[in-house]
Amino acid sequence: MNKRKFSFGPATLVTAAFIGPGTVTVATKAGASFGFVLLWALVFSVVATMILQEMTARLGVVGRKGLGESIREQFTNPTAKAVAVILVISAIVVGNAAYEGGNIAGATLGIDAVFGEWFLAGTLNGWALLIGIIAFTLLWTGSYKLIERFLIAIVLLMSVSFLLTFIITKPDFSELFSGLFIPTLPDGATLTVIALIGTTVVPYNLFLHASSAKKKWHNEQDLPEARRDLWISIPLGGLITMAIISTAASAFFAKQIEISSAADMALSLEPLFGASAKYLMALGLFSAGITSAITAPLASAYALAGLMKLGNDMRSVKFRAVWISILITGVILASIGFKPISIIWFAQVANGILLPVVAIFLLWTMNQSFLGKHKNSLLQNLLGGLVVLVTLMLSTRSLMSAFGLLN
Known part of the structure; x- marks a missing residue:
């Protein structure tokens, strides 16, 4: 029997989604403010991501369903279905609107650091518009493979880039492993x-992965390949984030340098690239x-298409209308005067x-x-339940802190 050659697949889209400006900003701030001590949270995030995304891969490959479609079909009571749909749509719309604003705003930080700010008609951020046009063009092709x-x-x-930077900065490995x-x-x-x-276990990725796995693979014999894709791509994303945290810890923490701009973040590349650091960070x-x-609007379209019976044809008017609305919202949020760092930070907390x-x-x-024999085992339910429990506890603590109920 011929072994199928491994190739990166839908799980790489998940990695592409969470390795965005939000990850660069949050990971840099985490390393600069707390050194290596929060690396354990990244380990939990990567493991939690693999646990949940493995479920979505099974759902797409074996169940032949997207997550939104499955939720809609499994609720038979009209009231329960309406509540479920409203909750999920709220989560996706709120999370992705904030996330898209953070994605585009974060990208403008790098360009601003090199070329300066560019505003059209007084208020519209030209760089944000350019990024939106590039994303629009690629999504409009409707080609999943492209x-x-x-x-x-x-x-x-x-x-x-980030892994070489990590190696050159020579972090303290005893502190690194202690933090892990x-x-x-x-x-x-x-x-x-x-x-x-929030920057690693992204809610919309659960919708994106199930739908994209369904497109790429077609029966349960493909499940091992889908899992190999997952076991390689997600840890790679975690490794990139670890490199950013560790580089920031080495460059900023001991010096107590506050991170507030792309120029500050560029310092994490300077040990490797010298004066060209800011250009490479840009x-x-x-x-x-x-x-x-690209991935945030695409995931929104998959989620709402499944929940609202819009179909999954990437070239359909309804499918395009969803991702266009998210993309436009992101461009507007990135252009109306909010500090990009604040938008990015809010997006990550909202997702968490x-x-x-x-x-x-x-x-x-x-x-x-x-799902037949491929439905969750007891162990998978226990691991998934643990992820839900921990995220609930952290979210509750975050909300209590935000309302002044915790010191």
Whole structure:
């Protein structure tokens, strides 16, 4: 029997989605503010991502359903179905609108650092519009293969840059491994932990992965390949994020340098690239912004298409209308005067809070009879339940802190 050659697939879209400007910003701020001590949160995030995304891969490959479609079909009571649809749509629309604004705003940070600000008609950010046009053009083609290949190339390019930077900065490996395996929560770090989780375990990726896995693979014999794609692509994303945190910890933490602009973040590349650091960071942020600016609208379209019976034809008017609305919202949010760092930070925290809602729906779906022998095992339910429990606890603590109920 011939073994099928491995190739990157839908899981790389997941990595492309969470390695965006939000990841660069949050990971840099985490390393600069707390050193290596929050790396354990990244480990949890990567493991949680693999647990949940493996479920979505099974749902798409074996169940032949997207997550939105499955949720709609499994609820038979009209009231329960309406509540479920409203909750999921709220999570996706709110999360992705904020996320898209953060993606585009983050990408503009890098360009601003090199070329300066560019405004059209007084208020419209020209760089945000340019990024929106590039994302629009690629999505408008309606070609899944073209989008997948483009994102894979950008992810690999960013990987080389950040991992080489990590090696050259020579971090303290004793502190690094301590941070990876010994959970510590310093004062004031709760929202940073939520943001790290929110930038890795992204709710909309659960919809994106199920639908894209359904497109790429066609029966349960393809499940091993889908899992190999997952086991390679997601840890690669985690490794990139770890490299950014560690580089920021080495460059900023000991010096107590506050991160507030792309120029500050560019310092994390300076040990490797010298004076050209800001140009390479600009390229990295721009590339990261493009990948996430494409995946967020695409995931929204898949989610709403499944929930509202719009169909999954990427060239259909209804499908395009969904991603166009998210993309336009992102361009507007990035252009109306909010600080880009603030938009990015809010997007990550919002995703961390919304994650438990979507994860609960996924866990419930994966125990339905239509999956046959591939429905969740006891171990998979326990692991999924643990992820939901931890994210619920962190989200609750974050909300209590936001309302002044915690010091």
